[in-house]
Amino acid sequence: MTKTELLNQVAQSGEERLFLARVLDKLETAQRGAPACTFFLSEAQQEAAGRLIAAAGHPRHLFSGGFEDAERKVCAFLPDWQEEADWEPPFAALRCRWQSGEALTHRDFLGAILGQGLDREKVGDILVRPGVCDVLVFRELCPFLLQNWDGAGRAKLKVEEIGLEEVEPPLVEVRTHRDTVSSPRLDAVMASGFSMGRGKAAGLISSGKVELNHRPCVKPDRAVEQGDVITCRGLGKCLLKEMGGVSKKGRIMLVLERYV
Secondary structure (H helix, E strand, O other), rough: HHHHHHHHHHHOOHHHHHHHHHHHHHHHHHHHHOOOOOOOOOOHHHHHHHHHHHHOOOEEEEEOOOOOOOEEEEEEEOOOOOOHHHHOOOOOEEEEEEEOOOOOHHHHHHHHOOOOOOOHHEEEEEEEEOOOEEEEHHHHHHHHHHOOOOEEEOEEEEEEEOOOOHOOOOOOOOOEEEEEEEEEEHHHHHHOOOOOHHHHHHHHOOOEEEOOOEEEOOOOOOOOOOOOOOEEOEEEEEEEEEEEEEOOOOOOOEEEEEEE
């Protein structure tokens, strides 16, 4: 299959085609014998890259974001001679501390980094805890940030490089919710997962604020399946962990996990 044929088969939009063409360039570089790696990918981009990799015959690759359960990850393609254990991540971790008592957020740190003129694709997860924030960035940016980055929000920062093994993701609270729905439609399952009316859920979906498995979805009647992830802008995400049998009243039994 040619490169054009592969992209025609996998890409679902013009924008995605351009992105996947860059991923395919990295894959071809590895097939010529040189290690190659993308920049940090969003979850939607990882899903698209995964479809490309499957269509290309599952060439040797790995996804890594520096720690287990990272949201933003790079995709590294390995040549035949390289073992996965020998792969060196192209990114490092910076730890920021502040003592002003100000409650800084993910947005404060991302804004401060992008305000330095840096590209979002070179920044991985931003992990904020009280008084401490760990940031994954491409290694090439570390000297610049260590020298020039000294604030976020209204707080003054002390920034140092740490080992990837020292990165501490914040604890994620997950709430398990059991419910029944009349059908496996997206609006019905979303309404259950986010504790809202079905009409409101349908409105959020139609307005483009919802993603299904990290891809935009504007169809309230889209069928969902066990293992699907529903993300809503401003509300977070929930996982359809189990889709069971039918209750005595003919409703579908669900187990959902909502990340709060």
